[in-house]
Amino acid sequence: MTEARYFEPETVDEVVALLAADEDAKCVAGGASLVAMMNARLVEPSQLISLRHVEELQKIELNEDGWLQIGALVRHCDVVIAAELTEGNQVLSQAAGLIANPVIRDMGTIGGSVGHFDPAADYPVALAALGAEIEIAGANGRRSVPAGEFFIDWYETALAPSDLITSIRVPPAPVGSAGIYEKLAKVQGDMGIAMVAVVMAMAGDAINYLAVSVGGCGPTPIRLPDAEQALIGGSVDDAALQDFSNKLVAASDPVDDVRASAAYRKVLIPRFVAQAIDKAKAKLGEAS
Amino acid sequence: MSSSETIALKLNGEVREAAAGPTTTLLEVIRDQLGLTGAKKGCNQGVCGACTVLIDDKLARACLSLAVNSVGQDITTIEGLTENGEPSPLQQSFVDNGAVQCGFCTSGMIVSSHALLQANPQPSIDDVRDGLSGNVCRCSGYRKIIDAVRGVAGD
């Protein structure tokens, strides 16, 4: 049994240097994911790097380009109430509000959750729907990875061992859009059986913006931009939706687990997506 | 730092010293070293809520909090919510409403309820259900716990 070493750096560069020096080092922020895994002996880090004094990671700010930058250390509870998340971007605050329970939402951070990437987690589904980008600092400097490319496979992300997520960048919400995030879980606060995030805008009866992301039904959130595009300009009609849903089902790759079967998830996807789109439409109707 | 070193924690308004390694949880320190056993280890994964404490007035799971990461913060446990060792009105309301069965969840329930009432002194039934949704009780079915929280609010 070797005891880990503990550091409290103050800058991102210091964190990256520490990570680069030891590939078994782990960053700790809220602890919601990492300490639970340490307690279960699923990870035994050689170094613990506390991020609590790294100022850069703590802020939510609106960038000049209109994108919202959410620091990696921003807690779920603060994402829930972030006033900058408007219109369709509210799928992110809705998703944050469905993570675990109030105490975990007080502790857990967006960077920790995204980096840990449980395929049944809530943020990835919302971020995929929003076309958000994950800002990363690594040994070779900083880079930005679109959510669609960040989540790669079961528990696998674009993060290298020495990478640190510094923030999540969310593009401006499509004008006049509404967002709906839905989650089916065994009990409130559990990891989802399936999740869906819909961002939609309409002009009259016609869809003029649509993004649909499905979670819990494969290794990564499912987005089908071409199929979404095909619905633009049309009305929300059953046949088109059914066709769209069939494509999502075909793209899904769920597994049997302790929460539900793969077969159930495949049955669920079209029903869940249709419901979320209906709700988005209703929400748009209320707004107009 | 590596291996165990002495840290100073602000616990229930007092500075307490303890030995902690980087992976030592706050729950281990307060229970095993500082003798405050009100917070319980029910799952060690942050799910059951029996170890809930306040850190800088925000709810936290002591089992998911690293002791070294808590240095400099104000930590309050169930023992710190008593009034000179006597039950607070909230604690007394748990007694009076029959909200205690085995008692293993009770400390976490009361700490969570305390935070809930600080933020919302007159919670509805659903407010209490939301606020306590991270605390598992296997004995009570929650009804009397909800009554206890709302009972103190009414006073």
Place this chain on the structure above:
Amino acid sequence: MASEKTTNEMYQVGKSIPKVDAREKVLGRAQYIADLTRPNMLFGAMLQSPYAHAKIISYDTAAAEEVPGVKFVLTGDDFGDHKMGPFIKDEGAIAKGKVRYMGEPVACVAAEDEATARAAALLIDVEYEELPAVLSPEAALEPGAAVLHEDLADYFKVFEAIAEDNLMSYTEISEGDVDTAWDECDLIVENTYETQAQNHLSLEPCGALAEVEPDGLINLWSANQSVFRVQANVCEALGLPMSRVRSMTPKVGAGFGNKMEAHIQPLCVALALATKRPVKMILSREEDFETVRARHPFKIRYKTGVKNDGTFVAREVELLLDGGAFADDSPGVLGNAALMSMGPYHFPNAKAFGKVAYTNHLRFAAFRGFGNPQVTFAGEAQIDEIADKLGIDPIDLRLKNMLGKGEKWFGGQKVDSNGLQECLEKVRASSDWDNRRKNSGENGVGVSAAGHISGLLATGAIVRMLEDGTFVLNTGATDIGQGSDTVLTQICAESLQIPIENIRTAAPDTDGSPYNWGTTASRVTYTTGRAVVGAAEDAVRQIKDYAAILLESPADDLELREGGMVGIKGANKEVSFFEIAAMTHWGVGGPIVGSHTLVFDQPTIDPKIAVAKGMPFTNIGVFTFAAMVSEVAIDKVTGKASAEGAWYAVDVGQAINPGLVEGQVDGGYAQGLGYALFEEMVWDDGRLANPTLMDYKAPGTAEVPYEIDTTIVEHPEPDGPFGAKGVGEITLVTVPASIANAITHASGVRLRKLPLSPERVLNGLIENENT
């Protein structure tokens, strides 16, 4: 012994006083097993089997022993062939020779701290030779299946077990003649049902602390439901005389059957004996899931025949239980399931039979309801199917066929107190059934009813007057949170007519407490309560004898007066308990000690009425009754059912503390709700796939509706304390069936397999759409 006073007139009984231990619990000061320490204490940890079934070839403990801080390593080689078990003595303190389930303890370590002990245990290297595993009762009973217990025939059994190879026990009970009765029936319904494994999930994980005194006596504290069963199990498993072990209990963080028989206590004692230092072992949540015990999965076939007017004619029930690797309480669960399988109804022709098989799962055992929730789910669902086919209201059909006054339980035992009719009528009224059932909109409303036992085995009580006239009550009953210390104190206070504060309840301790089989079988209020009344009466007789001297009046002319006084009937002259205590301690007669013991002795089977084979018990208890109505909502998109409300009526004989009765209703409901809707232990080829609270979910505030309505029905049990009988289990028994029936009412979907998951409901909805 029942009071001559009515509830309203009683002094302490029938009042919802706060629990006597509530204050220390709200202050965070109550001490549970994990909170205890002893000077120079070590910590124990175990290594678990990675195989479901394997021979143990050898151990290499060197690496573990070399870890600084490790004091001792024990393996199966260090243990004799001693065996424990409540029905079949088939279980050692640790795996020896072979492992029989994945997760079974195979070795253990004592070290200076917990982290060292846990890390060192993982360094023990065990060589195995894997054996074929049997992972279902069907597979276990196949000819040629790998046998778990080669020596089953030689094991000591406390009953005439019908057992062979992997058949752990076969039980059969019959009345009348079902085979010919089918011809008399207008309608016969036959279905199969299936139930899952449920974890008790007592919030406190199991643990123990053992210490060996210099003279070799062993002090053992543990989380338990019976200090006496702990003592017996430890001594049987380690080959120790019971006089050498003192078993005690601190506060217990709930037990729903999981802490009744042994968990880690024998290993903990073995480590303390080996190290000659105090050793504490506290299971992690995962270890608790993997090694303690769980509710039996059942496969059930119900065949019920009725007349067109709804009259029940015949029922046949066949059961197949997964018993897991050790018998534990399995034969009893099978026997009780068979006994409860007719429900609280009269069937002139009835037959129940079934098997429990050894498999390579962890042991399945006692869990609130003891086999009854499973059969009630099946039986009560089938009654609704019959009601539907006959066009009869479900409550009416139950009222028509329920056991009436004077009718006997299946097997032939008399039923003295039977409030079932009132339960059904009360719950019909409280739930506004007739209206709610018709006008529930998208929601569904379902009913169920059940009987359950309350009683069983031996118990005692000692009521001891202290020097100042206050009392110590000592029963050996473990309060697991349900409030028995409070209830027994109220019974004692009523019997002595003294304030609650004048009684201290002694903590269970095998050195000082009279025998108490345990806190299980809904028995403490009824059985131990009887002993308390008897002991108090014994004390009162002595009190009056000495008061007679002080009052210079015959004892027969004296009466107890509230507050601890004895007076002369019809006169003001009286003497206080204080004066009586002073006299008996310092002058005449000696200190007053009242005591009483009993063993429950009403026979379960009347051979003139029923034929029974392989019955694991002879005298199981008196009967409690309940009826409940559930309302559910169904999400048509996902199939997820959620509870919207529950109405209960429960016959408790006499509520000693109505608030605590409500607590049992609320808690039994919540636990039953989880069982009905989503709780399930899932195995992946012998490995428990969800042994954590991340993956095994208990109902939270969002799942349990606030609206749980309780009507207490009181049909006094003639020999119960002030008429009381138990309530701990029946409140869970009725839940799955009422919810399944409500789901059918809402959606037309009839599910015969628990849990009633979104997936199963949705499949049913889709099937209905397509037909």
